[in-house]
Amino acid sequence: MPQEVDISTQETLGDWELTKSWNRTFTSHPKRAPYSGELVIMGxxxxxPYFEVGVLSADGKKIKTRVDANYNRCTFCHDIRVTEKYNVIIDFPLVVDMNRLFNGGPLIRFEKEQFARIGVMPRYGDANSIRWFDVATCSVFHLFNSYEDDDEVVARGYQAREAIIPGPELGLNKFEWFSKGFKKIKSSDGTNNEDLEEGLLFARTYEWRLNMKTGEAKEKYLTGNEFAMDMPFINETYTGLKSKYGYTQVVDSIASFNTGIVKYGGLAKLYFDEKECENFALGKEKLQQMVKIEYHMLPKNAFCSGAVFGPKVGALEEDAGWIIAFVHDEDTNKSEVNNLTELLTWFCYFDECPKSRKY
Known part of the structure; x- marks a missing residue:
């Protein structure tokens, strides 16, 4: 449940006062709607009802609307996106099934043979107003942003061929499964020609263009196979609006492969309006046009998480600001989340050298 925090003291005050009006899970990634300041949530x-969408007043004192989206399954989903007029919801087949659990199966399973779809609904719409778009089945946990572009609603996020949650099926070697999954892919379609089990967890930036006029969905990769990435974020001033830049955490595939645990060894800045060609050098693969990426890698055995963008006050440029991330150096064992004085936080302009400071 969401907690109320005193901004001046950072003291936790307790459960959010509207908890009684929202008696279900609360998304980890609520979104503030452009211009209105309303907060769009899901649970x-x-x-x-498996999936509900809510809109909170800008002052946080009232739930203005609460809608059952009429899902026919419970999906393990914790992200939602907005545009100026719409809420963007996802229905991908990472399914929570109590009946399966009661029958001896796993509670959560990625049902890769099942459908995937993205819904676009008016801000205060009901289930009947949702426009559904069927898309290729994949695993999606986090979305960069979404915005309106003429007749299209554009959504960007990270997708992989397999879900990291809940892990391997019973009987499979956990370490081997994770290690294979994190292995670097070699082809543009996200697979390895030699072994289809390799690179299943290799997440890449992806774009869906949903045409509200024709009902067509166009989708494509925006990044190649140099690094897997996830945990995207932007300058939140541009939430729901067209943004030129995105930021993300970069997976250290070797460290993840060797340990069987996902580890982020750097950060990246994506230039959505600038293109570069990447060559997949296997067989018949050709040059692929991908977005420009700028990488900032951490020292060896240093890994980050929880990165956010802090905009510079008064700046006009979208990318004027700092990236702030928790960084743990495994060689020195510096930084612990439960001890703020030991946090190693990384502040940098992307046009300057990275600098580390201890706080």
Missing amino acids: VDGQK
Whole structure:
């Protein structure tokens, strides 16, 4: 449940006062709607209604609308996106099934043979107003942003061929499964020609263009196979609006492969309006046009998480600001989340050298 925090003291005050009006899970990634300041939220449940969308007033004192999206399954989903007029919701087949659990199966399973779709609904719409777009089945946990572009709603996020949650099926070697999954892919379609089990967890930037006029969905990769990435974020001033830049955490595939645990060894800045060609050198693969990426890698055995963008006050440029991330150096064992004085936080302009400071 969301907590209320005193901004001046950072003291936790307790459960959010509207908890009684929202008696279900609360998304980890609520979104503030452009211009209105309203907060768009969602929550899932293991029983009907499986998925609900809510809109909070800008002052946070009232739930203006609460809608059952009429899902026919409970999906493990914790992200939602907005545009100027719409809420963007996802229905991908990482399914929570209580009946399966009662019958001896896993509670959560990625059902890769099932459908995937993205819904676009008016801000205060109901289930009947949702425009659904069928898309290629994949695993999606996090979205960069979404915005309106003429007749299209554009959504960008990270997708992989397999879900990292809940892990391997019973009986499979956990370390081997994770290690294979993190292995670097070699082809533009996200697979390795030699072994289809390799690179299943290799997440890449992806774009869906949803045409509200024709009902067509166009989708494509925006990044190649140099690094897997996830945990995207932007300058939140541009939430729901067209943004030129995105930021993300970069997976250290070797460290992840060797340990069987996903580790982020750097940060990246994506230039969505600038293109570069990447060559997949296997067989018949050709040059692929991808977005420009600028990488900032951490020292060996240093890994980051929880990165956010802090905009510079008064700046006009979208990318004027700092990236702030928790960084843990495994060689020195510096930084612990539960001890703020030991946090190693990375501040940098992307046009300057990275600098580390201890706080």
